[in-house]
Amino acid sequence: MDLLLDAVVIGVLLGCFYGAVSLGLSVSFGLLDVPHVAHPAFLVLASYFVYFLNEHYAIDPLVAGLLITPLFFAFGLVAYRIYYETFEKRGSDAGVRGIAFFFGVAFIIEVLIIMQFGVDQRSVTADYVGKALRLGDLRIPYRLLVAFGVAAVLTILLTLYLSRTFMGRAIRAVAQDQEALRLMGTNPIRIKQWAFGIATAVLGVAGALLIIVAPVEPTLDRAYIGRTFCVVVMAGLGSMSGTLVAAIILGVAESIVLTMFGASWAPAISFAMLLGVLAVRPQGLFGRRS
Amino acid sequence: MSKRVSKSGSITRRRLLATASAGAALAASPLGINLLQAQTAPIRIGMSMPQTGGLAGGGKPSLLGIEIWRDDVNAKGGLLGRKVELVVYDDKSSASETPAIYSKLIDVDKVDLLFAPYATVPTAPIMPMVKQRGLLLIGNFSFQVNSKVGHDMWFNNAPWGPPDSWATSFLDIGQKAGGKSVALLTADQEFAQNLVKTTREVAAKRNMPVVFDQAYPPNTVEFSSIIRALKAAKPDIVYVASYPPDSAGILRAVNEIGVGDNVKIFGGGMVGLQFGSVMENLGSLLNGVVNYNSWLPEKSMYYDGTKEFFEKYTKRAVEAKVDPLGYYLAPFGYASGQLVEQAINATKSLDQKGLAKYLRENTHKTIVGPIAFSADGERKESAVLQAQFRGVADKNIEQFRTSGKQVILFPESLKSGELVSPFEAARK
Numbered sequence: 101m102d103l104l105l106d107a108v109v110i111g112v113l114l115g116c117f118y119g120a121v122s123l124g125l126s127v128s129f130g131l132l133d134v135p136h137v138a139h140p141a142f143l144v145l146a147s148y149f150v151y152f153l154n155e156h157y158a159i160d161p162l163v164a165g166l167l168i169t170p171l172f173f174a175f176g177l178v179a180y181r182i183y184y185e186t187f188e189k190r191g192s193d194a195g196v197r198g199i200a201f202f203f204g205v206a207f208i209i210e211v212l213i214i215m216q217f218g219v220d221q222r223s224v225t226a227d228y229v230g231k232a233l234r235l236g237d238l239r240i241p242y243r244l245l246v247a248f249g250v251a252a253v254l255t256i257l258l259t260l261y262l263s264r265t266f267m268g269r270a271i272r273a274v275a276q277d278q279e280a281l282r283l284m285g286t287n288p289i290r291i292k293q294w295a296f297g298i299a300t301a302v303l304g305v306a307g308a309l310l311i312i313v314a315p316v317e318p319t320l321d322r323a324y325i326g327r328t329f330c331v332v333v334m335a336g337l338g339s340m341s342g343t344l345v346a347a348i349i350l351g352v353a354e355s356i357v358l359t360m361f362g363a364s365w366a367p368a369i370s371f372a373m374l375l376g377v378l379a380v381r382p383q384g385l386f387g388r389r390s
Numbered sequence: 391m392s393k394r395v396s397k398s399g400s401i402t403r404r405r406l407l408a409t410a411s412a413g414a415a416l417a418a419s420p421l422g423i424n425l426l427q428a429q430t431a432p433i434r435i436g437m438s439m440p441q442t443g444g445l446a447g448g449g450k451p452s453l454l455g456i457e458i459w460r461d462d463v464n465a466k467g468g469l470l471g472r473k474v475e476l477v478v479y480d481d482k483s484s485a486s487e488t489p490a491i492y493s494k495l496i497d498v499d500k501v502d503l504l505f506a507p508y509a510t511v512p513t514a515p516i517m518p519m520v521k522q523r524g525l526l527l528i529g530n531f532s533f534q535v536n537s538k539v540g541h542d543m544w545f546n547n548a549p550w551g552p553p554d555s556w557a558t559s560f561l562d563i564g565q566k567a568g569g570k571s572v573a574l575l576t577a578d579q580e581f582a583q584n585l586v587k588t589t590r591e592v593a594a595k596r597n598m599p600v601v602f603d604q605a606y607p608p609n610t611v612e613f614s615s616i617i618r619a620l621k622a623a624k625p626d627i628v629y630v631a632s633y634p635p636d637s638a639g640i641l642r643a644v645n646e647i648g649v650g651d652n653v654k655i656f657g658g659g660m661v662g663l664q665f666g667s668v669m670e671n672l673g674s675l676l677n678g679v680v681n682y683n684s685w686l687p688e689k690s691m692y693y694d695g696t697k698e699f700f701e702k703y704t705k706r707a708v709e710a711k712v713d714p715l716g717y718y719l720a721p722f723g724y725a726s727g728q729l730v731e732q733a734i735n736a737t738k739s740l741d742q743k744g745l746a747k748y749l750r751e752n753t754h755k756t757i758v759g760p761i762a763f764s765a766d767g768e769r770k771e772s773a774v775l776q777a778q779f780r781g782v783a784d785k786n787i788e789q790f791r792t793s794g795k796q797v798i799l800f801p802e803s804l805k806s807g808e809l810v811s812p813f814e815a816a817r818k
Contacts, residue, residue: 103622210442223638230642231645314611315639317447319442355614358619
């Protein structure tokens, strides 16, 4: 019983971490329909920026993540503009070609990281890395508690931004009907570019979490492509709170399977859950039927 | 896949004059042109090497070791009077890349000799093809890839020896410390599964119950749940066979969750804990872990050329942005070159069967000690070290250049200290 409780607690925390690294994708893929397969590569790039600031200037990883957020916002604006001008603008097969574009971007990022930092694993030092909170027999790694807190804050902020601000509502509107927005005198491409900037800016903090939770290496993005897309699709495209809940469900399922049934089954269970959800609710757990 | 042909060596004015004169004399005769081409064409050694992906941390220093050998041998005039050239492709640490790369090396590049890539996973799929073609292959730290293929022209540079020696030495140390039950935690891939298979067999022979036996998928990022389950099984000996990306995650989780007071010895087959950057990152988390290694900076491990090799390696590793220590693989890369160098010089030929016969029947002097092969192409005697990390501080890679940070527990001939047990006490 203790083991099950432990698995659930660790699973919730792990799920929050998955949620935090998937939130950006929930905006870019879920709301904007951009096939952003380079999302995990952006994430790894952010974690290397955090590593650099932590290693050379002894800046706390979370603070470093916040510091790079404006830089990643600008990076997102530029990335979307290039994608729009070269692919999205040109026609109906933009989705397929867009995937090729973002795969290319991901490989370029990988190579740039290798050239700058080499192929070795990198990690950060902080007071909350490598220690655990003791609650009776239960031991909870502080790094996962940090992921839990950051994921909750990010989800609340993004939800409030998308529902309470003019720009946030415009982003939701562009996701629902781009043409209607254009008829109202607003440039939907500018809105989408802004939204992609927000999605990328979130990766600054998410990248900090990535390197806090585990060491990173240049090709780590490949391990996260499946997981992040799984979370976003399972949640229902574009739902921020849904993304967090879906990630927690995935984290708990993975943790229980790892603890109780054997590690080999963990990836299969995650994707089986995704297929199950899609079979019953094609729009995802929290998506609206279109 | 990008091809890299690497050449080296500067030409002096005197050598240039001598070469030009000889060339002019030969070219004067009609037969001279062909003869000249045959004699001056470099000997090409082809290989793939993980330079990106999870195994790149090992592949890059291994390649640097081979390149240092190439430069040394070319500085001495090459082999059979010909320069040595390396034809290298990045296999991205992927088993799916290597069959195509080696087909290209053999059929398109028409290299003279083949070296295997670093590690078991990329090597395993090329074994049937190399056997079918009847080609000599110098292995590079793969584990038991020839056990089922049975290629008689395979020679592994790794110090493994008989397949069960690795597990035997670890379980010996654990049993002497009072260990009775075993837990096995392994990555779900070729190398780790081969390793743990022999551990299961040795444990069964010794009537040691295996109380936990789990394989985790290679993309696992969080090990807290697995370590919690392992702890609940209350094993005495924990044998871990993991790859570099996982080893750091496992040790971090062990530090946070703990593995219980029962555990006498923890480690065994964790790849990654031999790499400078991983060791530096993990720092004090390494304390207490008993793990395999291939070379450590102890007095007994220096042979002819070892010191000079590491002087060159240390300088070049900075430029190449590879493991600054390079103990685990780089000297063995150099030794691979020494093996073929001695075989070619002795047989005065590039005939692959002749080279294989020579390698099989003789003992070879290398910078990692004398190497003799058994019939399966592995070392006749195991030279794998089991060493315990002690007194390791955080964020200091230089500490690993001194002796005492990894105390050798096995083999007896190289032993430099006694096991500190139980594991939780050794970690402090």
